[in-house]
Amino acid sequence: MHLIMGLERNRFHRRLMSTILKAYGVVLALLSCRPCEPIMIRTVPVTAGLISFTLLFAGCGGGGSGGSSEAQPDLSGVIDIESGTRVDSDTADDRRVDLATANNTAVSAQTLPPGATVGGYLSSGSDTYANFFQYFEDAVDVYAVDLSPGDRVSFQVFSSPEDLLPAGAAAPERSLRILKQQAGTVVEVASQSASGDLRPLVEVLDDTFEPGSYLVEVSTTSGIPFRYVLSLAGEGTASVMNTSYSTPPFMIDEAVVTLAPASGNLPVIAAMATSQRRELGRGAWLVRRDRPRNLATMSSGQRESARQETLEWVRELQQQPGVTSAEPNYLYSSQQVSPDNDPLYSRQWSLPLIQTPLAWQAAPSAGADIGIAVMDTGVFRSPPTATGDWHPDLSANVQLIPGQIMDYVSGDLDIDREDSGQRDTNPADPGDGKARSSNFHGTHVAGIAAAVDNTQGVVGVSPGATIYPVRVLGRDGVGSSADLIDALNWAAGRNEIDVINLSLGGLGPSNALKQAIDAAWNGGNGKLIVAAAGNQGTDEPTYPAAYPNVVGVGAVDGGSVRASYSNVGQSVDVVAPGGDASRDANQDGTADVIVSAWGRDDTGSFEPGYAGLQGTSCGGRLRPDEGGSADHYPCRISEFPGKW
Structure with a gap:
């Protein structure tokens, strides 16, 4: 059985091994197992600071006469990181093997290409998971990027499995800041912060944003250590990277609320102080709060702010007594692909x-x-x-x-x-x-x-x-x-x-x-x-x-x-x-x-x-x-x- 485990980043091309997977959050383990076993792919729970992904490849080998009986590797070659994808240069894994490069200041900022997606790690302190897996303090990561109006900067966080965390462990308190270096000083251009949950922080740059070179800082001050994915996307760009389910469009200031069967629908709905409500059937209601807005005159930044306010309101509805679930009133469409205007054909192939x-x-x-x-x-x-x-x-x-x-x-x-x-x-x-x-x-x-x-x-x-x-x-x-x-x-x-x-x-x-x-x-x-x-x-x-x-x-x-x-x-x-x-x-x-x-x-x-x-x-x-x-x-x- 051959076991290859490792993580290589761009600056160490082919230094550690010839068969490797270069991507945040994964380690490639190639195992030659007993002949004729089926191929199996197994995903192992990933903890912050511990990168785990296992691929088990088994093939039918060893047949024929006169050949060596030694098991041969089932896979060889090099798997390269996807273009535009980067890895935080000072993860806990880097520190564990003394390969970390600091990126926690404006001077040491890690450079990212346009439209990059970077996987990283942050922790406000040092300790161990389940008295076994060690992690290190890394409270700040800074990246140098080029940004333009309409760009989206998304900071998504991912917790470790609950059974590895101390009882009652708090969600991380974290921040996303966009900074500009001016005359030797660093000026904050935009910022967001959150605590108590794992929702993503998304900053949409409005039409007045000045294009140029900026610093994007992600940080944490308390709570559990965590992995994150920082994504940069230009206006109109739809990323296909499925780091978590993307937030689909929805009607601002509207929600679909499902009530518990024994809650008594009308009193619960009336207590929500909404301006309009309509029963949808099977305990579901459409509710709308009285917040007049003219979406047509809003900038992209204002629309994003209104979306975030709606999501916060929906979270509040979820805490109401008698409410089974509350969610945005999502929008959907016919998802059309539009080819060229060629003549129609009379044949239904x-x-x-x-x-x-x-x-x-x-x-x-x-x-x-x-x-x-x-x-x-x-x-x-x-x-x-x-x-x-x-x-x-x-x-x-x-x-x-x-x-x-x-x-x-x-x-x-x-x-x-x-x-x-x-x-x-x-x-x-x-x-x-x-x-x-x-x-x-x-x-x-x-x-x-x-x-x-x-x-x-x-x-x-x-x-x-x-x-x-x-x-x-x-x-x-x-x-x-x-x-x-x-x-x-x-x-x-x-x-x-x-x-x-x-x-x-x-x-x-x-x-x-x-x-x-x-x-x-x-x-x-x-x-x-x-x-x-x-x-x-x-x-x-x-x-x-x-x-x-x-x-x-x-x-x-x-x-x-x-x-x-x-x-x-x-x-x-x-x-x-x-x-x-x-x-x-x-x-x-x-x-x-x-x-x-x-x-x-x-x-x-x-x-x-x-x-x-x-x-x-x-x-x-x-x-x-x-x-x-x-x-x-x-x-x-x-x-x-x-x-x-």
Whole structure:
């Protein structure tokens, strides 16, 4: 058995060993085990100052005659640190082997490249873990960086396992400061501090920030030692490093509160002194505090401050008697990928790829008696009023439930001209309300699932299924978790609905949303719930696709290869054709886009049409006898009015 353990940083290239992993928080242990044992990857709990990660590689070796019986290494080579990633130069591990380089003053500041991510260690004192693992005092780390307006500086902390800490150990008191050297002195430009919890400190530089060279200081004054990740990101940059779940967007000054069953809902809600409240079902309530703000006039720094105030208010709600959980009213969107404006193609390559014609032979009813709730932007209707005509390729399959609310978009997200931010019974897509053609994403998804076999346009995976359009996405294709939860709770009680399609994502791990999904799933006796896995090309969990009782769908191109934008990991249970407008993987002479129903409204009138799109929203398809639910993250490409 060979054991290789070590950590190498940039200044000691290949000094200690030829096989090494250079990244904060991990040690590579390569072990040659008994022949034919399975490969296993095991993660060991990591403590501050103790770096642990174990990979066990075992292969079938030693066969053949005349060769040496000595076990051979299963892996060799060099694994380099990812570009832009750095390690704090004076961690406890460095000190333990006398390799530390101080970085605790402006003079000794460690230089970071733009957009860097650095892993580090801080401790206000020295001691041992569980009377065994030694750690050292390192109260300050300083980094030299270049910053510009709109940049985000994030300081995330990670505790050690509780069983290694003394009973009652306090969370660290810590600070993040941005400093500027001027005329031989160091001036504080911005700062944040926290204690009593492990929430990240995030500083967003507003439009008035002067670009240039700065110092970023992270420090601690008391509490347990901890590991941290310091991230620098430019404006509009989305990091794919999953150090912890990123804080998704949410409605400022709104919260979704779930009450204990025996709490007596109204008295508890009334005691919260909120300006507005609305029951969402199953003990969940939407509450809004009376804090008038004009978000349109706020700078990026002011918006971030308002977000932090909302999060603090939500934490206070969590402490209220009778409250099971409180969380922000998260926003989600259709997660669209927008390829070039190429002409649409009259061929649906995705259907034979998933053997839909064979499925139609096995299930000639093609989804008859299956009801699909397409929770999205609504469905094209011309005009988008209660008397308008549905898209001609969907009309025969679209069904409303009399007297039931099927447009759940409310408040500022609603641009429905039939009412003023209110819910109603008409789930027609009202368009974007802008001087360009709108994004009829829900229409495209509905067409993939159940476009009618009527000799025009396209045909859906389940052309015999019934479409129940439920509008949950409003302005700019964005919706709130409160509206989605309300719609899910409604759908859970409708016998007409068998499948719920959610070609949307971006939500945080909402407890109230999970409860609504679990209720709809009902232990496998309720609805089949399908969701798009996301178009970010990362392994970061995307909700609702990442929930256990949801089928998360990723995307492949015409060659059955994972699309570059498709997420992986926890959010993906199956994959289906999602397309890639930049490729012709099946070599049929056309780009791999998914063609379905669409619409146009840039002329002032609503005209039905078709469009070729790409994304995981287009990827979710089931057998025709299961409703053929489409799950493709939204995507727009070319669009043609009228018939083909």
